Amino acid sequence: MASAGDPPTGPRDAADQNFDYMFKLLLIGNSSVGKTSFLFRYADDSFTPAFVSTVGIDFKDTAGQERYRTITTAYYRGAMGFLLMYDVANQESFTAVQDWATQIKTYSWDNAQVILVGNKCDLEDERVVPSEDGRRLADDLGFEFFEASAKENINVKQVFERLVDVICEKMNESLEPSSSPGSNGKGPALGDAPPPQPSGCSC
Numbered sequence: 001m002a003s004a005g006d007p008p009t010g011p012r013d014a015a016d017q018n019f020d021y022m023f024k025l026l027l028i029g030n031s032s033v034g035k036t037s038f039l040f041r042y043a044d045d046s047f048t049p050a051f052v053s054t055v056g057i058d059f060k061d062t063a064g065q066e067r068y069r070t071i072t073t074a075y076y077r078g079a080m081g082f083l084l085m086y087d088v089a090n091q092e093s094f095t096a097v098q099d100w101a102t103q104i105k106t107y108s109w110d111n112a113q114v115i116l117v118g119n120k121c122d123l124e125d126e127r128v129v130p131s132e133d134g135r136r137l138a139d140d141l142g143f144e145f146f147e148a149s150a151k152e153n154i155n156v157k158q159v160f161e162r163l164v165d166v167i168c169e170k171m172n173e174s175l176e177p178s179s180s181p182g183s184n185g186k187g188p189a190l191g192d193a194p195p196p197q198p199s200g201c202s203c
């Protein structure tokens with residue numbers, strides 16, 4: 001058990017440490033594509049083969065239903081980046097990407113950045129979604145694309161770092177008065193952008 005004098009150990013303590021910006025990022029995609037595993041690999045460098053479904057709402061199935069709109073909106077509000085994930089060994093999860101993308105466009109901030117991630121690329125023998133199909137869909141949707149594996153630790157760090165990079169690039173563009181389409185020259189035209197939470201340093 002931690003006491004007052006102990007060094008920081010947990011996520012809450014980590015949140016108290018210095019950082020440049022805090023962004024809300026969401027991992028979305030069908031159940032069992034590996035969202036939790038991906039996050040654990042990044043945060044803890046750990047992986048467990050057991051599957052315990054995260055308890056929550058299936059936003060893909062509830063999104064069209066008016067009674068869930070408030071919850072869905074609240075969940076997406078303020079998110080500056082998304083990892084939209086499918087499983088390269090699961091066709092249904094790939095087919096669902098279009099629905100998830102529509103949901104992002106409906107509920108999130110216009111400038112939210114999205115990376116399409118084909119997870120479980122270690123399962124080469126079970127692969128049903130060719131890399132080219134993933135890349136083509138990402139191109140069509142205007143997203144960046146990575147294949148990755150939470151299990152084998154392939155491209156996990158790279159995906160998170162790329163997402164943060166593109167968010168920072170977008171923020172910097174928005175902060176340049178002349179390059180912003182909605183700018184009136186009087187200052188940054190962040191519009192309805194969710195404000196990042198700076199701690200004093202540049203990105």
Ligand SMILES: Nc1nc2c(ncn2[C@@H]2O[C@H](COP(=O)(O)OP(=O)(O)OP(=O)(O)O)[C@@H](O)[C@H]2O)c(=O)[nH]1
Nearest residue numbers: 031032033034035036037049051053054149150151
């Ligand atoms: N082979 C392989 N298995 C993986 C990989 N990532 C996750 N898995 C396995 O896939 C299963 C589902 O992973 P989860 O991380 O729980 O999936 P999820 O998307 O969070 O699922 P929900 O919580 O239901 O939304 C688990 O058995 C994991 O061990 C991967 O990169 N490769």
